[in-house]
Amino acid sequence: MFVLVAVGFLFLDFRATLPSEWFRGLTWLQFVPSLSHFFQALKHGWVVTAYGFLVVLLLSLLFGRVYCSFLCPLGVLKDVLGWFSAKLRKKKRRFRFAPPKTWLRYSILLAVGLSLLANSFFLVSLLDPYSNFGRFLSGLFRPAYMLGNNLLATTLEALGSYALFPSTLPHTPVLALLLPGAMLLLVVWLAVKKGRLYCNTVCPVGALLGLLAKRSLFQIRFHAADCNRCGNCVFACKAQCIDIRNHRVDFGRCVGCGNCIRACSQNGIRYSLAFAYKPKGTAGGALQGGQKGGGSSICFQKASTPPPPLDTPEQRGHNTPPPPLDTLKRRFILGGTRLLAVVGGLSLKKVWAQNRPHKKDETLPRGRSRVKLLPTHLPSPPGSLAREHFAGACTACHLCVSACPTGVLRPSFLEYGFSGMMQPFMDYSGNFCNYECKRCTEICPSGALVPLSVEEKQTTQVGVVRFERENCVVVSEGTSCGACSEHCPTKAVRMVAYRGELTLPETEPDICIGCGACEYACPVTPYKAIVVDGLPRHQRAQKPEEEALKEKPLEEFPF
């Protein structure tokens, strides 16, 4: 639970209260990002710090799939979902033994391995449980969380308190949320219906760790002599890996939650040293350590045909009355809720104004651009070195998207092409990159973003400015503007004399870092007069030159 709440909060912390060290610490043990970071470090000759995945491997060899039960946020999320659904359905005997889907499971693992060899990160990103969890929280849950905050903030505001502030919601387009949304539906459905089936069939991390867990030092085993075959362990097993007929526990699928041990009143199923225990009884032995996955699966399939009666129909679809509540308390809660609802309702309109999707600029008589100016490439985040590096290291967990204070980082749909789906890019239509900020580079768990100092960040060129004179309002309307140059942190866009008092932008690409402030600020529609072309390989920008002021400060009043 701690992992779920702590890792979950990383994705929701839009007030940026947590230091970067927390992000790194809490994601250090996440298997896929850690593995990716490890290989990136070897490849680039960095100091290797990403040993988290080795710890997970070691834990799996010793104790089984500890990662899946306690460290994987998606796994814990599934348990929470399962627990709620069981409460709602009032179903006591939740699970029954199911044969392993060995073929599917290892096909997926093989496909992930092959795709990695073919230098594609898409499949591993799509299936990695940590990254999926990140995308659910960042893309789907965070907006709801912020909306809740905004409703509360506006309600408090109406009551005269400014303790909370409303926040602008991320403007992620629906298309970019399709894949995470579909995965969420799949995960929720599987969690509610089948416990940990995703973990034991779809998840490549689960499959890999399962291979180790089968040979782990400590395992959960039947003690046939003590077992009275009541089936309680089977009903409690969310991995559906307990075959009570044959007294076998498929430890490759077991997530080590210990529910079966707690459910057993006879001490018939125990967590113990794998080699110290020799199976007793006639109905087959415990799973042999060295046995091949395929072999055991056949055995399971045979044994699985007659399922024990599990459901208790009288408990289903039967409306039990809610637990008795003290009437006074109930009235108090009701009254309070009504009061909140009234104030909240009044605030709703305001919240809607804050959170409605950004409207495109209406057609205006002035400031219309004619030349279709669009960036050639979309820039990847600072610290991502090159598109190639980023594509092969980012698992699209969207931690950077969540942590970006300006919201310039946005999950992609097909902006990077199919293989780069979901990986974040710099979207200058709604924001620009803060010159002083390097937060994303500090917190990336997978080595896709290299940590940058402020100085390095301020000379990292992720893209280069391009100005289209014909579209500029100074030329087309003959009126002052300068919004691009105003926002430019290095004055790679500066204003030079044009006509009369008017000034026109002029660019100096050498000192441009591609932060997108000019593109964001440019007021003309439908096409901007100034855009940033992303660089497939980031460059080093020159530092802007400092020129001392010529005039001395005033000594007397000039009027």
Place this chain on the structure above:
Amino acid sequence: MKRRDFLKSMGAGLAIGAGFSLEALGNPLANPQAPFDLVAVMGGEPEVMFEKGIAALGGMGRFVKAGQKVVVKPNIGWDKAPELAANTNPKLVGRVVRACLEAGAKEVFVFDNTCDNWQKAYATSGIEKAAKEAGAKVLTGNSEGNYKEVSLPKGKSLKTAKVHEKIMECDVFVNVPILKHHNGAQVTFAMKNLMGIVWDRRYWHRNDLQQCIADMVSFRKPDLNIVDAYRVMKKNGPKGVSLADVSLEKAQILSADIVAADAAAAKIFGAEPQTIGHIKIASEMGLGVMELSKLNIHRMKV
């Protein structure tokens, strides 16, 4: 009643009415204790110059009455430290807030619609901390829900705008800009600072920026303008690049007339007021006095 008598009494009534309304508007000429249209101070720390300046202008009590709601609007546009002079001096903002509360203000609100990320700008500028310590309520200016559509009947290019609701709600509006170079609007002083009370600034840039800046003044003139010219960004404005852009001028201008304040600020910046588009337009629209020679100016060194 004879026609002549009627006209006489009408005239007298109008004169008295006008006198009352002038007094209600806080016209400095109507107040014998404060004969100055504009006070210019030089040579001190921002908060000290303010104390001397506001005293010369008749004290904060002239502008803020007990129980009133006040908006203090600094420039908090950028994620820049006070030394870089991209935002109003935090010590000045803190002192102005305190003066409002000392004069009996019920609530003092501080906000700006920032250009950089607002949380970063509020923090790095030091203004959030200084204003809160002085007792102000610091609000976000970057949430569209707080902006209300208003019409500007006197506006030429800007006919409607979404303005921060606190500007409509407050009794007193105190404008505390910083004096800076601006590569689009030439300079940014008091009038240009009002861009931070509206939501859609891109509209201004598309629709004759200089005219829009002047139009906004016609919506609600600030009751008091305090132009911070302690550190002045002389080039690369309004954001600036480095300390090399900043000159330590140690000056401050206080006036109820926003156009006069900007005219004096232009002189400190080293420009003639009539060469700055929006100052000239505002003067022509009758929103204030640009000609410094026509004003009763008090100059003081600290």
